[in-house]
Amino acid sequence: MTQVSSTDDENTVLTLDDILDDDLFTAAEKSKQLTSSDRLERAFLEIAEFRRAEGRLPSSQTREIAERKLGARLDGFLASDEKASAVRHLDEFGLLTAPAGPSSLDELLEGDDLDGLLGDETGILDVSGLPVIKRPESPESVAQRVKSEDFAMFEPLFKAKHAELAEGTFELRTFTGMDLIREGVFFILSGVMCFVAEVGDDVDLVVGGKQKKKQRLRVVFENGTESAMYRQSLMTRMYEAQGQVLARTGIDASEILDADVESGHIYVLQSMSTDPLISNLTDLHKIGFSTTSVEQRVKGAQTSPTYLMAPVKIVADYRLYNVKASALEHLLHRVFADVRLDLTQVDRKGRNYDPSEWFVVPLNVIHTAVAMIMSGEITEHIYDQAQQRLVESS
DSSP: EEEEOSSSSHHHHHHHHHHHSGEEEEEEOOOOOOOHHHHHHHHHHHHHHHHHHHHSOSSSSSHHHHOOOOOOOOHHHHHHHHHHHHHGGTTTTOOOOOOOOEEEHHHTTTOOTTHHHHHHSSSTOOTTTTTOOSSSGGGGOOHHHHHHEEEEGGGHHHHHHHHHHHHHHHEEEEEGGGOOOTTTTTTETTTTEEEEEEEEEEEEEEEETTTEEEEEEEEEESEEEOOBHHHHHHHHHHHTTTTTEEETTTGGGGGGGTOOOOEEEEEEEEEEOOOHHHHHHOTEEEEEEESSOOOHTTTTGGGGGGGGGEEEEEEEEEEEEEEEEEEEHHHHHHHHHGOOOOOOOTTTSOOEEOOSSEEEHHHHHHHHHHHHHHTTGGGGEETTTTTTEEOOOO
C-alpha cells in the first residue's frame, strides 16, 4: 500500500513503512504486560493486607463496598482450586483454608452478624414447622462471645504465632480430641485463631437429667472477642468445623503440646501510693517478670521498696508461652530506659533502695512495645518521650 503526496517541487511516493516510521505515528513503548498469574497474586495480596490491617477476613456481605469486593474475591479463590493453588505460596494467614459451613440451624443462628437477619418480618425465618433440634447443652449454658476488655495483653501472642506460622517453626495440625484443649494452646476455629487462656475448675451440672462435671474455659479470639464456653463445647465445635491446632514443626503428633509451656509472666503495675512524689506522676508503671502468678508476686507490696512501699494494682499480665520472659522483660527495660523513674526509696531498716523497674510511660505504649517485640519490629523503633509513642529510628 502506498500514498502519493503532491508538493510544488515533486511528487513523492511514501510507503507504509515510511508512514509508520514517522515520529507522529510512533507509539510509546508499551509497559510490560501483566500475566494472569501476576494479576491473581496482586489480587490475593490485597486480601492478605486487609487481614493484616483489620485482624479478620473481609466479608462479601458487608455494605462497605471496598471490603465487599475483597470478600467476594476471597470467595472466588476458595471456590477455585486452580486459583488457590496459584497463590498458596503467599497465604501467610491460612486464608485459603475454607471454614466449614454450619452443620445445623442452631449453629447458624449463633453467628455474630445476624442481627439484621433476625429482625426480618417476612416470616421466612419461621421454623416452627421443622423438627426440634436438640442441643448437647442447655441454652443457658451456651456462652456467647463478648468483647475482650484486656485483649491488648493477648494480641502480642497472636502476632507471634502468625509470625511462627509464616516462618515455618509452627504448623497447623488436625484437631484430634479433648486432650488437646489445655491452657496455653492455640487453635484455628472456622478460620479464626483462638487461644485457651484459662481452664476453670470442674463444676457439677445437670444435663439431660444426669449430673456431669464440666470445665469453663476462657477462650480469646484474635478478633478481640472472648467466650466462656465449656471444654466439651469447644471440642464439639472444633470437630464440626474441622478445626486445627497449632504445633511446633517436626514434632510427633503425640507430642503436639510438649513445646507449648508457660514461660512466665510479664506484668505491669500501677502504684496506689499516696505519697505526692509518686501519686502525682502520670503514667507511672512497673514492668516486671514472674514465674508465679502475679497476684502471689505482689503480696506484701506495701512493705517492699521494690513496689514503692505501697499497694499496687495489676493493670496488665502477659502470659507468655515458648518465650524467654526474662529476656523480654530486659528488652522492655532497655526500650524505656530514658523514662526510668529516678527516685530513691528507704526500706524499714533505713536502707536506701533505687527501684529500677518503674517507668513513666503510658500503658498503651507498653502494649504496643510488647506486640512489636513479639513481631520483631521493635528493633526498628525507639521511644520518643516528647511524643509519648514509639517511632522509627533514623
